Amino acid sequence: MPLNQSANLVPNLFDAATIKQAGTRDGYGQGLVELGKQDPRVVVLCADLTESTRSNLFQKAFPDRFIEIGVAEQNLITVGAGLAAAGKIPYMASYAAFAPGRCWEQIRTTFGYNDLHGVVAGAHAGVSVGPDGATHQAVEDIATMRTIAGCTVLAPCDAVRAQQATMATITVGHLCYIRFGRDKYPVFTTPTTPFQIGKAEVFYEGSDVTVVACGPLVYQALLAAKQLEGTISVEVIDSTTIKPLDEATIVTSAKKTGAVVTAEEASIIGGLGGAVAETLSRQYPVPMEYIGLHDIYGESGQADELLGKFQMKAVDIVAAIKRLLQRQ
C-alpha cells in the first residue's frame, strides 16, 4: 500500500462523496483562537477583511486584542511592527494580493531586517479565488516573501494543516508568511498527521517519480498518484514549508525516483518549483516539470474551471508525470 500509514491521513481519503471540505483560512481562524488562549502576547490585526480572513473568530473571542486597521495594508504591517517592538506577537491578515502585495517593503524593513516576530497571513492566494479575477488572485507572494532574508514561508494543504501551521508560527521568533486559499478544499490530514515547520512529509510512497506540492494541490497530487497506481509509482511529498525547504526529504526522494514534478497554485518563477530546483541543481540534479502559473495572470471563473484552464488538476499532474518520464 503506497499510502504512508504514519501520515495518519483520513480513511476516506479518496471518497469524493464523503470527504469533508473546508477552507484553509478556517484553519487560520481556529488556530488564532487557540493561540489567543495560550499566549496573552498574541494580537490580531486585519485590514477590513475580518470575516473573509477568519480573523473574526479571534475578534469574537478576544475583542480587546483585535485591532481593526481599515483599508491600509502598509499601516497593517507597520502598526504591527510597533506592537511587536513593544512585546506583542502580531498576526496581520489581508488578501495576499494586498499583504504582502501592497506592503512588501514595510514587511522587509520593519519585520525582516528589524528582527521582529510577526506573522503575515495572506488569504485568497492562488487562482482558486475564482470570480473576483486576477487582481485578487495573488500568485507572486511565495516568490516575493521567499526572498526576504530569514522569512519562513508556509502554504498549508488543508484546513487541519492550516491550523497546525498557524499555531506553529508562535515559536518561530521571526517573520513568517502563511498563505491560504479562498475555496473549500478536501480535508484529508488529521490532527495526528506529523507537522513541523521546516519538515516535509511523504504522504504517498513511490519509486518512479516524486511530486512535491504545497497548498491545495497536494490533494490533486494524491489523486494523480492514486490514478497511476499499478502503472507508475508516484511519491507525493507535502511541502507546507516552502522556506526553509526540507532539502533532506526532497533530495532523498529525488535520489530514489530520479524525476521530480512540483505543484503549486502560484507562479512557478521563484515559487516552490524554483526552490526545489535550486536545491536539486546543487545537490542531485534530476529532470523536472512544473505545475503552476507560467508567467501569466489568472482571470475570472469558477475555481474548478480555473484550475482546469491553468492545468493544475490531477489530470494535469498525471500528464506532467508522463511527459517527464518520456524525457528520460
Place this chain on the structure above:
Amino acid sequence: MNHRLTDLKALRLKAMDIRQDIMTSLAAAKSGHSAGPLGMADIFTALFFNVAKIDPTNPSWPERDRIVLSNGHICPVLYATMAQAGFFPKEELMTLRQLGTRLQGHPHRSALPGLETTSGPLGSGTSQSAGMALAFKMDGTSQRVWCLTSDGEQQEGNTWEGVMFAAAKQLDNLTVIMDRNYIQIDGTTETIMPLDPLADKYRAFNWHVIEIDGHNMEAIIDALEEAKSMHHRPTLILANVVPGKGVSYMENNYIWHGAPPGIGDVPGAPSKADQLPVALADLAKMRQQIETDHMT
C-alpha cells in the same frame, strides 16, 4: 539617569557637542546627510537629556520611553546624541558607515542597543510608533513614544495611514516631532510636492498641534511637556528648523541635505579641504554666543 541636564545653558552647549560630533563623524565617513542632523540637534538634546524617560546604562529597560527615528537618514544626530548620553563610547562615532560598524548608514535596531527601530525607507515611523503606543495602552503602562519625523516623508501615504490610526485610537501617549526644514533631496518641499498647511492638516486629522522654533531650547522643552499633558489626542510638534543650523555655508542649502563636509565644489562653500575646519570654526562661534547669552 545621571545623564540628565536641567539648565538651559547646559542643554544648549550639549547640542553644540552633538553638532561637532555630527560634523567629525560625517567627515570621517565621507558620505551621509549633514543638514538634517545639524538642524535637529537641539530637539534631540531636549529629548535625550531632559524630557524622555530613558536610562543609557540600561537600554532595554522595559519602562523606558521609546524614541523612534522615522527618517533614518538623519541618524548621525541620533548616534552623536546617544554617544553623548552614554549609550556607547564616543570614539565609536568615527566608525559611522564603515564595514563592520554598529553605526549603519541607516539605523539597524539589532546592531546597536538603544535603537528602537530599523529605519531608512520613509513614512513608516509614525505607524510603528502608534503600534508601540497602542501596546502600552493595551497593557495599561505609562511609557510614552516620541517619534522624530521629517517633512519630506509627509509625502508618503503610509505616514497618513498612521496619522489617521493614531487619532482613531486616541493615542495621547504618542508625540510626533516634525523636522520642518523645507528641504528634501531634489529641492525645497514646496516646489517638489507642497506640504503646507501642515498644522491644519494634522488638526483636521484630530491631532493636537504645537508650532515652535526648533532651536529655542525653552520652547522645545515646553512643547514636549505640553504633549505629556494631552488627553485622548496624539500631539504633533511642528518644529521650524534651519537645515544645517550652525554651519554658515550649509544653512538652508538643500545641497547639504545628503552630503558630508569634505565633498567637491559647491557654490558658496569653502574648498573641499576647508569645509570641515570652517564648519568646526562656525560651531565654535555659535558655542561662544551661547556662553555670552548666559553671562547676563
